[in-house]
Amino acid sequence: MKYLVLVSHGDFAEGLKTSLAMFAGDKIDQVIAVGLKNGTSADDFAVTFKEALSGLKDDDSLVLLADIVGGSPLTTALSVLSEMGYLETTTVLGGMNLPMALTAIVMKDVLEGDAFVSSVLSEATAALQEYKTAS
Numbered sequence: 001m002k003y004l005v006l007v008s009h010g011d012f013a014e015g016l017k018t019s020l021a022m023f024a025g026d027k028i029d030q031v032i033a034v035g036l037k038n039g040t041s042a043d044d045f046a047v048t049f050k051e052a053l054s055g056l057k058d059d060d061s062l063v064l065l066a067d068i069v070g071g072s073p074l075t076t077a078l079s080v081l082s083e084m085g086y087l088e089t090t091t092v093l094g095g096m097n098l099p100m101a102l103t104a105i106v107m108k109d110v111l112e113g114d115a116f117v118s119s120v121l122s123e124a125t126a127a128l129q130e131y132k133t134a135s
Contacts, residue, residue: 001030001057001060001061001119002030002060002061002062002063002108002109003030003031003056003060003061003062003063004027004030004031004032004062004063004065004101004104004105004108005031005032005053005062005063005064005077005090006031006032006033006034006035006036006065006066006067006096006101007032007033007034007035007049007064007065007066007067007073007074007077008033008036008066008067008073008096009035009036009067009068009071009072010035010036010037010038011035011037012035012067013033013034013035013067013073014033014034014035016033016096016098016101017031017033019098020079020098020101020102020105022030023102024102024106026106027105027106030105030108030122032052034048034049034052034054034073034074035051035073036072036073036075042072042075042076044120045072045073045076046076046079046080049076049077049080049084050080050084052090053080053081053086056084056086058085059091060086061086061089061090062081062086062089062091063090063091063093063108063116063125064077064078064081064090064091064092064093065093065094065100065101065104066092066093066094066095066096067094067095067096067097068094068095069094069095070094074092074094078092091116091117093117093120093121093124095124096124097124097127097128098127099123099124099126099127100120100121100123100124100127102123103119103120104120105125107119107120
């Protein structure tokens with residue numbers, strides 16, 4: 001199975017999972033969300049992250065979305081994935097937002113490789129725009 005894994009600072013990942021349930025509730029069991037809580041260390045996050053992945057099987061693959069490229073949640077998650085042997089079967093994207101996560105959960109079993117990445121990043125960036133109201 002291919003899982004969507006969300007990592008973030010604070011409760012963003014868990015909140016995003018809750019929002020995803022409104023749009024893709026039938027796939028929410030394929031979403032794992034872990035946040036680096038304020039006041040906890042990267043080492044503590046690594047333990048929590050590893051526990052969250054404990055149910056994975058050897059043939060599972062992952063799509064990992066992170067809030068900030070280069071941030072502690074992402075770099076720690078990548079270290080844990082490497083240690084667990086999942087890094088080579090993981091697609092990693094940063095700067096997550098709701099359109100990105102929604103596209104990822106819906107398309108993860110439909111598209112592969114560059115086509116998947118392009119679709120997810122396209123939706124994520126298309127959502128970034130100023131909304132002007134008529135006056």
